[in-house]
Amino acid sequence: MTTKHLRQFKDALKQDSLRMTSQRLAILDDVLGSEEHRECDDIYLSLRQKKVPVSRATIYRTLDILEKAGFVRKMDIGDGRFRYENKLAQTHHDHMICLKCGKIIEFMDREIERRQDQIASDNGFHLVKHSHQLYGLCGACQDLPAAEDQSAPASKA
Amino acid sequence: MTTKHLRQFKDALKQDSLRMTSQRLAILDDVLGSEEHRECDDIYLSLRQKKVPVSRATIYRTLDILEKAGFVRKMDIGDGRFRYENKLAQTHHDHMICLKCGKIIEFMDREIERRQDQIASDNGFHLVKHSHQLYGLCGACQDLPAAEDQSAPASKA
DNA sequence: ATATATATGAGAATGAGACTCAATAAGGAT
C-alpha cells in the first residue's frame, strides 16, 4: 500500500467523520495486496494468519466503506457470497465464470460498454453500474469426462 | 394457458417420472398468466388469493421444474431474492433496473449477444448462460428531488 | 488529559431458500 493510498483512505474517512483504526488499516492493506476475487472469509482468514485481531462484522463494515471510497469492487457471482476485488490495480472489466471449477476470466469489450451506455440513454436512464457475467465451462472442465469439481461452483443465474 | 402448453408440461413431467398435481398445474397457470418479474412470495400470495392450497416449498420445487422445462426464467437481480418470469411469452432479453423504484426495462442487443459468444469462444469457454443487468435511475426517479422510494429497490451488484 | 463521538466484537437476529419426514395423492396395473 502506497503513501498515496493511505492519504486517500484517511481523506475518505475524514470526509464522513469516520476514524482510522488498526483494523481498517489492516483490511485496506490486505485488500490492496491481492488481485483475487475474494469473499469475506478469505480476507478474515488472511488477517488472522497475520495475527490481526478482527471480526467478520468489522470486515463487512470496512469493505462497505472501501467500496464507497472506490478502493474495492463488490461483486455478486451468483452463488450466494459476495466477492471483493482490488479496484485500484485494474481498469474496469467483467467476468466469465466456469460453472464447474469456479475459474474466473476477466474481460472488457469497448463495444459492449458503449452499447450499455446507449441502451440506458435511449431509455432515459441514468446509468450507475452494471453487472455482467458469462457462465460456462472452461477448456479444462470441458475435457474432463464427468469428473469431480475442484472449487465452489456458481449455481445461480 | 393453452392446451399446447398443458401437453408440453405433461410431457416434461412424464419425461422425469414426475406426476401432475393440482399444485403444479395451478403454479404453471399462474406463471403463464403473468408477464411480470415475480418472486416466490408474489406467486404464493396470488395462489392463496385464488384459494389454491400450496406451500412455498412446493412453489420453489415447481419453479425449478418449470425452469428446467423451459417455461420460466429464474433471474437474480441482486437484491437477494430470485425473480421468475414467463419465458414462453418473450424472446431472450436482459434487464435494466431502477435502483430507486425497482422499475425494470427489458433490452436485447444483438451485437452484445454476438460479442459475448465471441469472448467465450476466444477463451475456450463453452458458454451456458449469462447474467447482464444495468442499474441506474429511471427518468421519473431522476426528477424527484430527494424523495421517497416506491417499491423494493435493488441494492447489491 | 478529558470529553465525546465513533468503532469493535461476541453473539443474536435475520431471511431466503433448501431440507426432513410423516401423511397424502397420482397413476399404472389388474
Next chain:
DNA sequence: ATCCTTATTGAGTCTCATTCTCATATATAT
C-alpha cells in the same frame, strides 16, 4: 373401481451469509 408402488406435499426445521445489538474499547478534538 381398487390396489399398490412411488412421488408429492407442507409444516416445520435447518443453513448460512450477512446484518444488527449493545456493552466495552478507542480515536480524535480541544
